[in-house]
Amino acid sequence: MHADHKAIFLLVAIQALSMGALEMSGPFWPLHIKALLGPASQEHLAFFTMGVYAGPLVAAMLLSPLWARYGDRVGHKAMILRALLALSIFQGAVAFISDPTTLVITRSIQGGLAGFLVAAQAYALCCCHEFNKAKTLALLQSATAIGSLVGPVVGGWLIDKYDFKHICSVAAYVCLACAIGGAFLTNHRPQAYRYRQRGPVIRLDRKWLAGLLSVMFFLQAAKVISQPFYSLYVLEVLNAPGWLIGITYAASAATLAVSAPLWGKLFDHHSHSQTLRLIEGIAWLCALTMAITIFAQGWLSFLITRLVWGVWQGALLPVTYAIIAQTIDSTQRGFVMALGNSAAKAGSLLGIALGASTLAWMPLAQSFWIVAATYVAAAIAIRLMRKRTGAPRSIS
Secondary structure (H helix, E strand, O other): OOOOHHHHHHHHHHHHHHHHHHHOOHHHHHHHHHHHHOHHHHHHHHHHHHHHHHHHHHHHHHHHHHHHHHHHHHOHHHHHHHHHHHHHHHHHHHOOOOOHHHHHHHHHHHHHHOOHHHHHHHHHHHHOOOOOHHHHHHHHHHHHHHHHHHHHHHHHHHHHHOOHHHHHHHHHHHHHHHHHHHOOOOOOOHHHOOOOOOOOEEOOOHHHHHHHHHHHHHHHHHHHOOOOOHHHHHHHHOOOOOHHHHHHHHHHHHHHHHHHHHHHHHHOOOOHHHHHHHHHHHHHHHHHHHHHHHOOOOHHHHHHHHHHHHHHHOOOHHHHHHHHHHOOOHHHHHHHHHHHHHHHHHHHHHHHHHHHHHHHHOOHHHOHHHHHHHHHHHHHHHHHHHHHOOOOOEEO
16 A cells, blocks of 8 residues: 555644644633623632533543444545534634533534544555554654644733634634534545555454553543643643743643654554554553652752653653554554544543642642553553553564
8 A cells, every 4th residue: 555645734733723723722621611701600610611621521432432433434534624613603603602501512512523633544555555653653643743732832822812703713713614524524435445464464353442442542641641730730740931831831732742753753663562562551651740840949850850751752652543553454554543532532531620629639739640540551461461451463
């Protein structure tokens, strides 16, 4: 199978733009909900803030595998266009909603109908060479990281110059433009990208899949735990100015965007057992980096740990997705990738819950210990998977 480089390039551009459009509103939902509630109903702020973030995650976690299963049958380009149009419609609708309950419901429906990331991953795997899967998925991860870098900055400028409604309107137009661009993607039908290897065909059994999904679950949980307390940590523990919140937060996304393709290229030349062994080692390095973060005395040393952590991040989830992609039949690839995406979203929910709980029962200065502990749990999960499941079975 020959790689479709033009399609991959266009897809990476679409993913960077669409994820940037969605991230424009990411940090500002609490401010918007606070304004919608008014002075008399501020006691409900935490409830609606949790709903506006968790609702789309839960809906996507439940429905993404169904959309991916359908994409395996009709082709993933159709799922990309459907997801982008859904994002455009619902982002535009949010700009006109003034009731917090309706806002949470609309956001949840958007999460259930979108599923762009899963469709993009499955489509990219149809376009790339069979032995470049990790590198291709890492490029998509880099595109997402770039969107996470640029989106909040543009959103902050829009909310200062105009208001939150302008953020949603601009996001809607960007997603619509991405959908128009997506119409030029090559239409890879399922029968066009089945790949017949020479020699044995690797089949993914349930035990192997369950192990990989558990690894994704723990890695994603560890990644997002710090979100509920991150800004407070920078302001109160490091005594750093507010503008450093954005810089230190973006630092890890910057090194992730640079390192992910390099890690992907490296891991494409390793066996599955070797790759898992390396990922386990990187999980231990993440735990060590988080432990060092706790002892950072100033913002500069804290920034360095964030940069290093971003480098490790580029080698974890993208490569784990690639292991799944390399050990399943192409006719089920979208569905199983969606299962991985759902496992990661479940990990995000756990991570956010743990991070919020940390604020209640752990001193803020020690809060990163819970992040380090979760990475230890992820490393142990990888070790157990390697010992108990072994490599996927090979059949003729």
